[in-house]
Amino acid sequence: MKQHKSPVLRVAQPQEALAEVNGLSPAPTQDDERAFAAITCTALTPEEAARIVVPAEVLPRQERVLAVHWHPEFVPMPLIRQRIEATFPACGHSLIIPTQHNEITTYGDYAGVEVDCYSSGFNQKVQLLIHFRADRLDKAGVLKSMLAHTARYRSSQLFEFLHVLSGADEARLNMVAADTGAAEETIRFARLHAQKLLALLERHHAALPLETLKNKLVRGFLDAQRPRYGERLVTRVQSFVQAVKLRVKAQFPMQYFYRATEVIEEARSFGAGVVIPHPEQFWPILLADYDVDGYEVWNPQSQRYTEFLIDTLARKNRKGWTERRQLVFMGDDTHMSEKLRNPDPASDKVLREIGVQPAWDDIGIRKRLLASGMDRACVINEYTARLNA
Known part of the structure; x- marks a missing residue:
């Protein structure tokens, strides 16, 4: 084009x-x-490509990067990789997985997608983050068909x-x-x-x-x-x-989306991990006991319930309400096209950056994370182990 x-x-x-x-x-x-x-x-001009590879800020002291909720959209992955590497020059420990809406994309060893689906118990649309090893793409045929239907709808x-x-x-x-x-x-x-x-x-x-x-x-x-x-x-x-x-x-009809349980079951069939994003919108899902690996407790548009969600997950883990420990995630929810096509350079969506989640370093939030036995390094290690199992 x-x-x-x-x-x-x-x-x-x-x-x-x-x-x-x-x-x-x-x-x-x-x-x-x-x-x-x-x-x-969807083709970038040379000026746009040059703009993408230069990050808005450099974090020279951040050694760990967890980024499992972001959207490359039409921006080529090699340019995104350059931007991430320039943002975190000291990174030595990371888990970075893209989650395009209803389309599987790959970054390094892992693939991911954010799926629109339907929670019949709560009569509302929800979204799920699905992550898995890229070498299992050949086992994701049914999921791809489900995503194609969802994307068209x-x-x-x-x-x-x-x-x-x-x-x-x-x-x-x-x-x-x-x-x-x-x-x-x-x-x-x-x-x-x-x-x-x-x-x-x-x-x-x-x-x-x-x-x-x-x-x-x-x-x-x-x-x-x-x-x-x-x-x-x-x-x-x-x-x-x-x-x-x-x-x-x-008022958009929900019945033509796949049910959340159907998406989770298919993802689990080939060893994928499942995370529930957007806590402020979907927090009732905590009551559903879905087979998931954890919940996103913070992202740029969902910060109100962060401490409540951390405490709730810690309580669920202490009481053994789920088979596997529920992990705490934070999502930057970066949409890369916003950096090129949004005319407002001060827009919240423009300012988001892959892997930049300041809540991990907030003193009050860190206190609760430590009490629940989690931090960024712990989540990277534990979730990576689950995806590689």
């Missing part, structure tokens, strides 16, 4: 922007085509999102508009650009990689409008669109 650069456009003044919105047509323009090509392109959420946002589901769009108090020009701008994006997806669908069919495509297409329509208008639109997305996600 060819490399594309975002078009440079004259910035419209506020009144001009509103006038343009009122005169917008849902038919994609050449500028829309160029913006769409840029946000769906998960991508259908983008089209439901656009269906609502474009006004085809006027009732749901109006409900969000009423809840948010969005102005008419905000709703019109969002609706027309959703229609443009649907037309572009229909026009280019056959040539698009499945990995580009994600909700963030909407955010990227709207961000590409900032040079023409200005920060103020597009930021307001993005807030409204985010509210629509959350409504669609909350």
Whole structure:
């Protein structure tokens, strides 16, 4: 696929922007085509490749790196390896496994994936991190088929999102508009650009990689409008669109995902490890007694229950409620494409780095970890041994 650069456009003044919105047509323009090509392109420019290999910070004293929840997306793994090695020049002890959404990827001796699935007991979507030795890929055929189904179904959420946002589901769009108090020009701008994006997806669908069919495509297409329509208008639109997305996600039917127990059973059949991420969202899973190796007690968007989760796992381990000791994990949840396509360099998602999890060194959290008999080195050793068994 060819490399594309975002078009440079004259910035419209506020009144001009509103006038343009009122005169917008849902038919994609050449500028829309160029913006769409840029946000769906998975080839890196030389400038982007050079940017990836230089980390935002260097941690010269960190000798242990545990990174089992991160997403390479379309960034080549050799460039990611250079970035990790530059971030931790003194690293001598590590376990680093990528977890692309619903797609197995490999880093060194290990492979991993983050799977969307369904917890029938809690009637909600959950996610599981699956990790295993890369030399067992030939035994993961059934899991690959399950992931292919899940990825196709998960991508259908983008089209439901656009269906609502474009006004085809006027009732749901109006409900969000009423809840948010969005102005008419905000709703019109969002609706027309959703229609443009649907037309572009229909026009280019056959040539698009499945990995580009994600909700963030909407955010990227709207961000590409900032040079023409200005920060103020597009930021307001993005807030409204985010509210629509959350409504669609909350109402997305769960029954077509595989059940968590089915995914765990298949992973265990060839010796894979299983970790439950996103504790703030999925903490009720602690009550389910799933056959897992541990729980993520911290990541950049889930920090509220960290100490509670550590204490809960320690109590489960002391009382022998599970066959194997439940390990404490922390996930940086880095998405590498954010470092290239997010226009806000101060965004939380942009600032995340593979293997950088400051909670391990927090004094209060360390106290609880020591009381539970765990630290980063211990988890690396014990989980690696399980994966190699």
